[in-house]
Amino acid sequence: MGKRFPVERRVTIGDVAELAGVSKATVSKVLGGGDYYVSQDARQRIAAAVDELDFQPNAIARDLVRRRTQTVGMVVASIANPVYPELMAGVDEVLGRNDFTVLFGSTEGRPERESDVVRSMRQRQVDGVVLASVTMDHDEVEKLVGSGLDVVLASRHLHRADLVDAVVVDNVAGGRIATEHLLDHGHERVAHIAGPQNVMPFAERRHAWWDTMVERQGQPDADLEVRVTESTVDAGADAAARLLDLGTPPTAVFVSSDRLAVGVLEECSRRGVAVPGGLAVVAFDNIWVGRMPGVRLTTVDSRAREVGRLAAERLVQRITDRWEGRPATAPSLTTLPARLMARATCGCADDRPPPTGYDPAH
Amino acid sequence: MGKRFPVERRVTIGDVAELAGVSKATVSKVLGGGDYYVSQDARQRIAAAVDELDFQPNAIARDLVRRRTQTVGMVVASIANPVYPELMAGVDEVLGRNDFTVLFGSTEGRPERESDVVRSMRQRQVDGVVLASVTMDHDEVEKLVGSGLDVVLASRHLHRADLVDAVVVDNVAGGRIATEHLLDHGHERVAHIAGPQNVMPFAERRHAWWDTMVERQGQPDADLEVRVTESTVDAGADAAARLLDLGTPPTAVFVSSDRLAVGVLEECSRRGVAVPGGLAVVAFDNIWVGRMPGVRLTTVDSRAREVGRLAAERLVQRITDRWEGRPATAPSLTTLPARLMARATCGCADDRPPPTGYDPAH
DNA sequence: GCTCAACCGGAAACCGTTTTCCCACATCCA
DNA sequence: TGGATGTGGGAAAACGGTTTCCGGTTGAGC
The missing domain is CATH 3.40.50.2300 (Response regulator)
Structure with missing residues (x-):
């Protein structure tokens, strides 16, 4: 089972180090952007080597040792329902701004799919999850939160508001x-x-x-x-x-x-x-x-887009707090005020198309 | 810079091995599902240990050594455009069926975002990419394909059809x-x-x-x-x-x-x-x-959904071919026939709502 | 009694990074 | 002269799995 297939050698940090005439450690220090002492000379040689080899650091290896992935899972019930793309747009917007990648999963409303999706995301070591699906039951969510994964609920919440962050419209x-x-x-x-x-x-x-x-x-x-x-x-x-x-x-x-x-x-x-x-x-x-x-x-x-945005902000906050060693803030429920868009299907006189307007019946 | 933060110990395969009284190797063999010789007795003890510890294998570590991630990137121009969710639904459907996870990225139409997104995905070692964004220029796509990453274009194609797989409507x-x-x-x-x-x-x-x-x-x-x-x-x-x-x-x-x-x-x-x-x-x-x-x-x-489905199928095919050591098939362009949905905005008499029907103007 | 295969399991190398030490050298100051 | 202190860089130990390779039992067949 599972032979090790011959795969074309990829450029590694070792190759860069060799070409630049320094050690792997030094290359890592430079590329990582930390404030290590490395001479300008070495820095330049490394940059040149990276360039020449078109080195792409292996994020998997980095994530393994760092024990974080800069990735969050986003699980929605069904992408075909137009509410979710809207919500995702909000999530994606702030996550992108904060340099997080998003792992996507949809459950198609089936609860068992939901557990699978979340488990798969956990194994992939996501740093947190935005749960915009709605079928997973109370207990399961609690267990998830209890397991140390940062979770925020979008567009749904639990009865006990102090268990997990949630962002909803009123x-x-x-x-x-x-x-x-x-x-x-x-x-x-x-x-x-x-x-x-x-x-x-x-x-x-x-x-x-x-x-x-x-x-x-x-x-x-x-x-x-x-x-x-x-x-x-x-x-x-x-x-x-x-x-x-x-x-x-x-x-x-x-x-x-x-x-x-x-x-x-x-x-x-x-x-x-x-x-x-x-x-x-x-x-x-x-x-x-x-x-x-x-x-x-x-x-x-x-207000799906705002819900998404706020949920993502909350999650990013939580994750970075944990990374920086700040104490976790208490879970809270954010409720956006609802507002009516009064249009033609229930009386809004001043918002009515002109009488001679577009008429599909002819 | 980047201290190593104390993070709660996660359960590893070593813990399972210890509890079950076997070596890590044996645990891995059992959990991996390969046809190794392991006694029923050991299998049971391992299963029990996994259960008791609620062991979740670290996919990152596995991916590192296996050099594949069972993940594909899906990049779309804008999730707010309803064509894309539809396409994604198709992609997600077949990818899910084939046990792939999807890494999501949107470019919001900005070409520079597009390169960033794809680069990030490459570093995360995706096994392939469905490109449903459209701004990336010809050269860049060629370079991408040349770099050994499996790519299929959805809803767009290059002038030279033999360079990369593409699925489009006619x-x-x-x-x-x-x-x-x-x-x-x-x-x-x-x-x-x-x-x-x-x-x-x-x-x-x-x-x-x-x-x-x-x-x-x-x-x-x-x-x-x-x-x-x-x-x-x-x-x-x-x-x-x-x-x-x-x-x-x-x-x-x-x-x-x-x-x-x-x-x-x-x-x-x-x-x-x-x-x-x-x-x-x-x-x-x-x-x-x-x-x-x-x-x-x-x-x-x-036919966005079908385009998504076919693109994903093509990609999965390519990826598994590579894994199984089969020779790569030649890139091809799949064209779905177009069909007109004749409705009211240009004469379709028999498809007209009844005269007394829904009328938003009143 | 010997051989051979089917079983069973562990040691250790490896995947490609990051990060911690530690060492070496220069300077500066008392 | 001899510490501090500021620079610069490398060796090696992780991270948590997988897979190869090998060695030891059995038991059957001759």
């Missing part, structure tokens, strides 16, 4: 704003399409809807809530169909994600239900397509 | 189909909004437009072509404005990317220009939002 306030926006526009039967309830943001959004409804007009009818098992366009369409088939259908719906909302819009289109005339829609996420003419989805901004 | 045929579709719908002044011409797909699409126009009705007016420097929504809107401000504006436009087309649609909406009545639009990419009711963008499918 889902409760957001859900409340969304529901109130619909109520304030005169709707009474405000339905809710809820995402998978084992995913905290979805649970919170649902909760906010429920509470707001109860406060404003008592417990809503049970059939006004539809739960879906995955946040996809098709699931959204199905859910919308269920609502529209009701004896007395709702006149408004708070949809827990933009992707689901797209399905809702599609279903309305199929059935000839006008939006917002026949059904007002407020969603959650604010992926960029929502602002397109012809879509103009009213939605709560989930 | 941009020329696609551009031709798009242009012909517009011409066939009776349009004569068919404009083109061209993406950055140093990016091969954009150059090819433009070329196809030009050739088709010349063939069908002679050289088009120079002002029917607008070039943008980046493929963004805003650039698309600007370009559309330029076209609509013309003395005799075009009645149709082939837009070289969906993202630009979204800008075009926005600008039309702002100006009250009906689509396709006032301006017919055919774009290129087929990102998922295009199919939404209210958008229904007619576009050429760039």
Whole structure:
């Protein structure tokens, strides 16, 4: 098994040392950029040698002895869901600025994949992990944190806020704003399409809807809530169909994600239900397509990019603290305020395209 | 400079060996899964020890001696452009299936970032790279390939097809189909909004437009072509404005990317220009939002996911060939046929939403 | 009794760096 | 004269695994 294959000799630090007429140690000192005593003369010869041989230091070897990799893992649920690229963009931005490399992993929503991905990252000695996937259960996350790996949760958090850093948008306030926006526009039967309830943001959004409804007009009818098992366009369409088939259908719906909302819009289109005339829609996420003419989805901004940015900053902070021997700061929950992007799917008069505007129906 | 910080002792293979009462070599043999002779007894003791200590082998150390990392780099231009997540999804899918980990890098379109990213990946000893960024120049790619790293280009290729593997959609045929579709719908002044011409797909699409126009009705007016420097929504809107401000504006436009087309649609909406009545639009990419009711963008499918999948398969093939000592196959260019998704922005009667359908204007 | 193969396991070299010592030499100052 | 002190550079021990090579048992077959 596993023979040692003949592989073309790569240039090593030893080759550079030989060519420059110094020792490996000296080359390392110079290349490492530390403030060692090395003569200008030697420095120049080394630089020349590096140049001539096109020496590329082997980061694997360096990482082994340094016991750190300048790499962080980023695990997302599904790259196809537009929220995640946005979040990744934020993470990548600050990580790049801090000279970290990112190891990417997606779980496709399968919990067992998630454990695998994280384990593989651990074995690759990542310095930390941004967990933007949401299925891993409480215990597992705790164990992970307990194992000494720096972790920050993005776009989700645990019930106990003091266990691990997390950065989220204020889902409760957001859900409340969304529901109130619909109520304030005169709707009474405000339905809710809820995402998978084992995913905290979805649970919170649902909760906010429920509470707001109860406060404003008592417990809503049970059939006004539809739960879906995955946040996809098709699931959204199905859910919308269920609502529209009701004896007395709702006149408004708070949809827990933009992707689901797209399905809702599609279903309305199929059935000839006008939006917002026949059904007002407020969603959650604010992926960029929502602002397109012809879509103009009213939605709560989930601020994915900022969440990513802040999560990455937190992680970098933690990692460098550890390296510098500073005491670890207490884990904290960062909550970004939610804000409504009022657009056409629920009444925003002044933000309406001109009457003669783009009209795909013709 | 760089002190050696005291770091909590991690469990090593030595610890396992000691606890199991065998040597490191034996542990390695068992864990490596090779067909070595090791007694059942020893195997069990080792398994127990691994379990008890929760031993996680250090992949860095393994990679160092094995001189391979089971990791490939994936570099994209910009994660915010929805084409790339789609492509990544394809890459990730087959890479995951083949037990490769992916190192992610984005260049944000800056060529110098691109070299940096690739260099960093090389130093981290990736086994290969999927290059889906497009700015790196010809020479640089050649040097990269020459250096012994396995590379496959996704969604772009070099002029000389025998230098490096590449997987692309047929941009020329696609551009031709798009242009012909517009011409066939009776349009004569068919404009083109061209993406950055140093990016091969954009150059090819433009070329196809030009050739088709010349063939069908002679050289088009120079002002029917607008070039943008980046493929963004805003650039698309600007370009559309330029076209609509013309003395005799075009009645149709082939837009070289969906993202630009979204800008075009926005600008039309702002100006009250009906689509396709006032301006017919055919774009290129087929990102998922295009199919939404209210958008229904007619576009050429760039088949990003398949491109990603095929590119990754090619790369894995190459890498394993090298490992198994098989001779390297000749680089080849894989071209996926293009196909038109005829929707509402250029005449597809039977694919039109019902008249009373979703209407964001009210 | 001898040979040969199938078993089983350990010693040690190696992968390519970093970092710690330690040594050597010059200067400067008391 | 003899420490300090400031420079400059090398030897060698890590880091944590993998793989080669070799030596020792058995047991079967003759």
